Amino acid sequence: xxxxxxxxxxxxxxxxxxxxxxxxxxxxxxxxxxxxxxxxxxxxxxxxxxxxxxxxxxxxxxxxxxxxxxxxxxxxxxxxxxxxxxxxxxxxxxxxxxxxxxxxxxxxxxxxxxxxxxxxxxxxxxxxxxxxxxxxxxxxxxxxxxxxxxxxxxxxxxxxxxxxxxxxxxxxxxxxxxxxxxxxxxxxxxxxxxxxxxxxxxxxxxxxxxxxxxxxxxxxxxxxxxxxxxxxxxxxxxxxxxxxxxxxxxxxxxxxxxxxxxxxxxxxxxxxxxxxxxxxxxxxxxxxxxxxxxxxxxxxxxxxxxxxxxxxxxxxxxxxxxxxxxxxxxxxxxxxxxxxxxxxxxxxxxxxxxxxxxxxxxxxxxxxxxxxxxxxxxxxxxxxxxxxxxxxxxxxxxxxxxxxxxxxxxxxxxxxxxxxxxxxxxxxxxxxxxxxxxxxxxxxxxxxxxxxxxxxxxxxxxxxxxxxxxxxxxxxxxxxxxxxxxxxxxxxxxxxxxxxxxxxxxxxxxxxxxxxxxxxxxxxxxxxxxxxxxxxxxxxxxxxxxxxxxxxxxxxxxxxxxxxxxxxxxxxxxxxxxxxxxxxxxxxxxxxxxxxxxxxxxxxxxxxxxxxxxxxxxxxxxxxxxxxxxxxxxxxxxxxxxxxxxxxxxxxxxxxxxxxxxxxxxxxxxxxxxxxxxxxxxxxxxxxxxxxxxxxxxxxxxxxxxxxxxxxxxxxxxxxxxxxxxxxxxxxxxxxxxxxxxxxxxxxxxxxxxxxxxxxxxxxxxxxxxxxxxxxxxxxxxxxxxxxxxxxxxxxxxxxxxxxxxxx
Numbered sequence: 130x131x132x133x134x135x136x137x138x139x140x141x142x143x144x145x146x147x148x149x150x151x152x153x154x155x156x157x158x159x160x161x162x163x164x165x166x167x168x169x170x171x172x173x174x175x176x177x178x179x180x181x182x183x184x185x186x187x188x189x190x191x192x193x194x195x196x197x198x199x200x201x202x203x204x205x206x207x208x209x210x211x212x213x214x215x216x217x218x219x220x221x222x223x224x225x226x227x228x229x230x231x232x233x234x235x236x237x238x239x240x241x242x243x244x245x246x247x248x249x250x251x252x253x254x255x256x257x258x259x260x261x262x263x264x265x266x267x268x269x270x271x272x273x274x275x276x277x278x279x280x281x282x283x284x285x286x287x288x289x290x291x292x293x294x295x296x297x298x299x300x301x302x303x304x305x306x307x308x309x310x311x312x313x314x315x316x317x318x319x320x321x322x323x324x325x326x327x328x329x330x331x332x333x334x335x336x337x338x339x340x341x342x343x344x345x346x347x348x349x350x351x352x353x354x355x356x357x358x359x360x361x362x363x364x365x366x367x368x369x370x371x372x373x374x375x376x377x378x379x380x381x382x383x384x385x386x387x388x389x390x391x392x393x394x395x396x397x398x399x400x401x402x403x404x405x406x407x408x409x410x411x412x413x414x415x416x417x418x419x420x421x422x423x424x425x426x427x428x429x430x431x432x433x434x435x436x437x438x439x440x441x442x443x444x445x446x447x448x449x450x451x452x453x454x455x456x457x458x459x460x461x462x463x464x465x466x467x468x469x470x471x472x473x474x475x476x477x478x479x480x481x482x483x484x485x486x487x488x489x490x491x492x493x494x495x496x497x498x499x500x501x502x503x504x505x506x507x508x509x510x511x512x513x514x515x516x517x518x519x520x521x522x523x524x525x526x527x528x529x530x531x532x533x534x535x536x537x538x539x540x541x542x543x544x545x546x547x548x549x550x551x552x553x554x555x556x557x558x559x560x561x562x563x564x565x566x567x568x569x570x571x572x573x574x575x576x577x578x579x580x581x582x583x584x585x586x587x588x589x590x591x592x593x594x595x596x597x598x599x600x601x602x603x604x605x606x607x608x609x610x611x612x613x614x615x616x617x618x619x620x621x622x623x624x625x626x627x628x629x630x631x632x633x634x635x636x637x638x639x640x641x642x643x644x645x646x647x648x649x650x651x652x653x654x655x656x657x658x659x660x661x662x663x664x665x666x667x668x669x670x671x672x673x674x675x676x677x678x679x680x681x682x683x684x685x686x687x688x689x690x691x692x693x694x695x696x697x698x699x700x701x702x703x704x705x706x707x708x709x710x711x712x713x714x715x716x717x718x719x720x721x722x723x724x725x726x727x728x729x730x731x732x733x734x735x736x737x738x739x740x741x742x743x744x745x746x747x748x749x750x751x752x753x754x755x756x757x758x759x760x761x762x763x764x765x766x767x768x769x770x771x772x773x774x775x776x777x778x779x780x781x782x783x784x785x786x787x788x789x790x791x792x793x794x795x796x797x798x799x800x801x802x803x804x805x806x807x808x809x810x811x812x813x814x815x816x817x818x819x820x821x822x823x824x825x826x827x828x829x830x831x832x833x834x835x836x837x838x839x840x841x842x843x844x845x846x847x848x849x850x851x852x853x854x855x856x857x858x859x860x861x862x863x864x865x866x867x868x869x870x871x872x873x874x875x876x877x878x879x880x881x882x883x884x885x886x887x888x889x890x891x892x893x894x895x896x897x898x899x900x901x902x903x904x905x906x907x908x909x910x911x912x913x914x915x916x917x918x919x920x921x922x923x924x925x926x927x928x929x930x931x932x933x934x935x936x937x
Contacts, residue, residue, distance in 0.1 A: 165264050167284075168273065168585070168597075169467065169477055175742040178597065178649040178661035180206070180267040180755040180788060186260060186288070190934075191854065191886060193899055195257050195331075197240060197283050202858040202882065203838075205788040205806035206267045206281075208830040209911070213922045214380040214404050215435065216250040219911055222267050223757070224784050224810030224830035225280035225734075229767055229776050231675025232455065232487050232573055233609050234729075239270065239278035242285045243369065244427060244463075245412055246277070248485065251435030251455050252408050255373055256352050258311050258329035261286045267788070268736045268757060269667020271645030272583060272599040279667035279734050289367070290325035290358040292317050296937055303930025305334040306347075325356040336925045337381050340389050341445040343399025348377035367414040375406045382919045383909075384443030385874055386520040391907045392923050395445040402440055408433040423467045431459040443919035444520075446503070448495030449772070458486045473589040482580040491571040491675070493625040493772045497563025497618045498527035505535060507771075507916060514918065515874055528619050532557040558619050567618030569625040569772075571611060573675055579605035585647075593653040600646040605670035609726060610636035611678075621717030624772040624916070626676050628720040635678075637726045643668040643733065658743035667734040669765070674727040676773030681723035682707045685715075730778050733762045751792045758785045768818040769870065769915050779815030782828060784808060802838040812869065826869045831860040831879075854886040864912040875912035875920060882906060882924075893936050900929040 163183035164171050174181055182204040194200060198220065201207045209219040209226055217236050219226055225237050230250065240247040247253040263285050270278040294316045301309040315325040329352045335345035352373040359366040379402040383394045396402065410431040417424045435455040442449025465479035502523035506514060525531045533539050533548055551557045585599030613629040616622055622629035649663035685707050687700030695710055740755035766779035786808030793801045810828040817823050842852035859881035864871045883903040889896040902925060910922025
C-alpha cells in the first residue's frame, strides 16, 4: 500500500478544500462512494483504520439532510441533538455528550467546517448547502483533530471553486409552508483564479401548535458563501467567507402536566421565544509544494452573536423563561507539513493555536407570585415531584403566603400584627405584591486559548500492512469570570444559581495539558478485505461551571438542642450546621466572601477498536464492521440543579459496542443499505451532585439503532432516469430511569421513522418528491428534569415536499 505522490498531493489539498482533482478522484461508479481525508490524506474508507461514516453531495441531496443533526438517522453510533434549536450540547457519539449550556466548558464532539473548528452552541450548526461531503469519525480523535474531539468529530466540506463555468438553481416547497431556494455560480476570473458563490434561503412555520394561543415564530435562515481560489504551478491560495442570519423559535418544551395532543405545547412566550444568530467566518488556506514536502497554512476567524430565549418549564405559567445572549470571537492558526514522495513511509507534522473570547448574559425570568405559588412542588415539600403527573394548581396564592406560612410558619390570624409589621418593614411582600418579570441574571466572560503540536507516521511494512503511530501534545488555558447582580424580586438569586455576587466579578484562570497518542494497524487480507485495529486517547480540557460556585461556608451559627433550631451564635467550628444554615437562611442572597468559581478537571478517554472493511460477491456487497471499547477517567458528568446545571468529575465510565453497515447491489437497478449499532455505556464509579452513587447508570444514547435504505432505479430514456428510495430508521428507548438524569416519566419508547423519496433526472434537471415520517410517529428528541419534568424537541409528524434543481 505505497502512498503514491499523486495521491499525496491530492490529500493535502482536499483536507482543507474540495479541489477539482479531488472531485475527479471521488467520481466513482457508485454515486454514494466517498473519498475521505480523515487521516489528512485522500483515502477510500477501506484504507482508513478508524470507524468513519461518510456522505457525499448526492446522498445529502437525495435524503434532504439540512444540518449535522439529521445525519444521526444514517450514522451508526451518532446520537442525540435536536433540529429545534442551535444547541450542540446534546449531540454525542457512542453515548458521550456534555449537556452544559453554559460557556465554561466545551462540547465532547468536534464540529469542523472545511477543516476549521466551529465552536459551541449558537454558531456551530450551519445550514447544509453546496456541500461536497461529510465525514463522521467515531471514537476519540485527539491526535487527528485536537481539542474537543473526545467522542469523535463531524467534518463538513463545501464544494470548492474550480476552473470553468458551472452552477445550479434549486427551489423547494413543503409542509408547514416550507420554502427553500439555493443558488450556486462558479466561474474562472483568469487561467489561475476561480470564484464560487453560493446562497441559500429557507423559511418554514413551526410544526408545533401552542395551545396557549399565540403562534410560534417559525424559522427563517439566509446564508451566503464566497470562495476565491488561486491555483499556480506549486502554490494554492484559497479565501473563503461565510455568512448566516438565522431567526427561529427557541427550544420547544412540553411539560408532562400539559394536556392535549402530544405534539402540542403550552407556552407563555409565543413569538418571544427565539433563536436568533448572526454568524460570520473567514478562512485563508495557503498550500505550497516544495517537491518532497507540502506546506499548508490555515488561518481562520469567526464571529457570531446569539440571542436565545426558551420556555423551559414547558407550561403557560409566567416562570421558567431562560435566556442566553452570546458574543463570541474565535481565531485559529494551523501550519502543517506533509511528506510527498514514493516512499513506503508517509508522515505529517503540524502545530496549531487558537483563541476564543466569549461575553455572555444569561437570565432566568419569572413573575414572583406565579413562581412562589408553585415553588413548594419544585422543592418537593410534601411529595416527590415525580408523583405529580398533572398540574396540581397553585400551592400558595402568592409570595406573601409562601413567606408567611411556608417559610416563617406564622398563623395568618393569630400572628396578624407580626405579619403586618414584617410587611411594613419590607421583610416580606404584601399580598399580591410580588414583582413582575424578575430576572436572575448571570454575566459571564471567558478567554480560552491554547496550542498543540502533533505528528503522525504511517509505515507500509509490506504491500499488505500499514502501521501508524501518532501523537499530539495539547495545552489549554481558560480565564473565566462571573458577575451576578442582585435581582429585584423577593426571592433573591434563588433558582438559577442560589446566590449573587452583588454585581462584582469573580475571576479565575487555570491551564491544563495532555499527551494523546494513537496506534493503528491496517492489514489487507485480500484484494477485497481489510482488517484494522487501533488505540487512541482523547482529551477534553477542564472548565468552569456557569451556574455554580464553591461556597465558602463560615461559622455563622451553632445549634440549640432544646429549641431544635439554630442559635444564631458562632460556635467556633465550620460544620454541617453552617451548611444547613446557608440553605435555610441565606440561600439566594449574597455569596459569602472567599467563595470561588467551581472548576472541574479534564476528562480522558482511552479507546480500543478492531474492525473489518470489505467487498464481497464481485464487489456487489460492501461491509463495514467495528467493535470498540472505551474507558473514561474523570468523566465530566452533568446534573440538573434547580434551574441551572452543575458539572463535576464523577469518576469512571466505560462503553462498548458494535457498529455495522452494509451496502448490497444485487442488480444494476437495486441498492440495499443497512446499518446498525449496539452499545452499552455506563458509569463505573461516581456520585451525583448530591453525593448519591450513580454506578450502573447509562450514558445518553439508545442501546440499539437500525437503518434501512432501499433504492430502485431505472431509465425511461437515454436522457431520463428515475429512482425511488424507501428508508426506515429505528432506535430503542431512551431517557428512562436507567439513564443519567432520566426518569420513567420521560421515557421515550422505541420508535421508527419511515420515509420515501422519488427522483427524476432529465438532462440538466432533477425533480424530487419526498415524504418523511409516513406513519406519523410521535417522538421527542430529549428530556430534562428542571423546573418540572419536560420533554423537548418534538419531532415533526408526517411531512413532505417537492423540489426542482437545474444545473449548468
